Amino acid sequence: MLPRVLTVTYDARDPERLARFWAGMLGREVIEDAGGLLLPGDDTQPGLRVARGDAEMVRPNLIHLHLTSTTLDDQQQTVAKILELGGSHLDVGQLPEEGHVVLADPEGYEFDVIEPGNNFLAGTGFLGELACDGSRAVGVFWSEALGWPLVWDQDEETAIQSPHGGTKVAWGGPPLAEREGRNRQRFEVAVAADDLAAEVDRLVALGAKRLGPAELADPDGNEFSVTAR
Template identity: 40%
Template sequence: MTTRLCNVVVDATDPAGLALFWSEVLERPAVPSGDGEVDVPLDDEVDLVVVPVDEPKQGKNRVHLDLASTSPEHQARLVARARELGASPVDIGQGEVPWVVLADPEGNEFCVLEPRDEYRGIGPVAAVVVDALDPVALAAFWSHAAGVAVTRQDGRSASLRRDGGFWLEFLRRAEVNPAKNRVHLDVAPPADGDQPTEVSRLEARGAVRSDVGQGAVRWVVLADPEGNEFCVLTPR
C-alpha cells in the first residue's frame, strides 16, 4: 500500500473570493464543500482546496503553482486575465526570466511559465513547486508519500509526475520561510488502505507529527523532513 496526492490546500481569509479567482484563472468550476471550504479541480485526481483561516500570510510561500502556457500569446493572455481578476506582479528576486511571477489576491506567489515542451498537453497547472534545502532528498521522501517515482533530478532540482497529472518539483533554495505553510499538500491511502499504517510508514521515512492547531480531526497532520506540513487523510 501507499498514499497518493489528492489535494493542494490553500489557506485564505476569504476562501470564496480566492476560490473564484483560481476558478476563473484555471477555467475550472469552484464547488463549495462545507465548513467554508471551496474545491477547484486541478485535474481528474487532485483538487485545489481553499480553506478559511484567520491569520494573514507571512513571508514568501514555500509551495507555489506554476501555470502552463502553449505560446507567448497564450502566456500574455494568462497574465492579463490573472491581473484583471486581482493578481499583481511580485518580485521574489527572480531577476530577468522568461516566466512571469504574480501574487494572487491573498498574496500567494505563482508563476505563469513560458511555453515548455515538457508541459505541453498537461492542463492549466504545469507543476506544484516546493522550495527545498535538499531537493533530491525531499523528492525521495515525496516519492513515497505520493506513490510516484522521481523521474528527473540534477544539482538544483528534482521532480516527479503522476500519470497524466502535473509535476511535483523541488527547487533548491539557500533558505526557506520557517512560518507555517500557507499552501500544503494532502495525501490519502486507497479505499482499502489503512491510515495509521500509512502514517507510521511516512514517519519511518522521516515525517514527524505536527500541531498546527487542528484539534480533533479525522486526518493526521505531519511535517516532511524539511518541516513542510501535510495531511494524511482517511482512505478514499
C-alpha cells in the same frame, strides 16, 4: 499500491474570493466540505483547497504554481484573464529579459505564467508545476509517499510526476527558506477511508514525523495531512 490524490491547501483571509479566482483560472468546480473549499484534482492534477486563516502573508512562500503557455499570445491572454479575475503583477526581482510573468492571486500568493517552449513542462497541462522550497531528501520522500517516480534528480534539485503524467511537483534544493510558524500552504494526501491508519504508519516509516492522529511533517518539517476520500 493504494490510489492517492494530492491536494495543496492555501490559508486565506477571504476563502471564497480565492476559491473563485482559482476556479476561474483552472476551470474547476468548488466543493464545500469540512476542510474548506475544495477544487478537486485527479491522478494527473493536484487539487487545491482553500481554508480560512487570518495570519499575515509571510514571504517567501514555500509553494508556487507554474501555469503553462502554448504561444506568446496565449501567455498574454492568460495574464489578462488573471488580472480580470483579481490577480495582480508582482515584482520579486525578476529581470526584464526573463520570459515568465510573475503574478499574485487575491491573497498575495505568487505564481508564474511560463513562456511557451519550456521543455521541462511540455505535456504537463495548464497547471504545469508546483514549485516548492525543499531539499533533495524531501523530494525523495514525496516520491515514495505518493508512488510518483522521480523525473528530475540533479544538483540537489528534484521533481516527481504521476505515472499518468500531468502536473510536476519540484523542489529547488538548498539554501532553504527560513520557516516562520505554521506553513500557510500545505500538502494533503487523500486515501481510502479504510486505509487511513495504515497510510499514516507507512508515511512515518518513510521518515514523516507524527504531529497528530492524521497530521504529519515531512523530513523538511513541512506540515501535511492524511485524509479519507
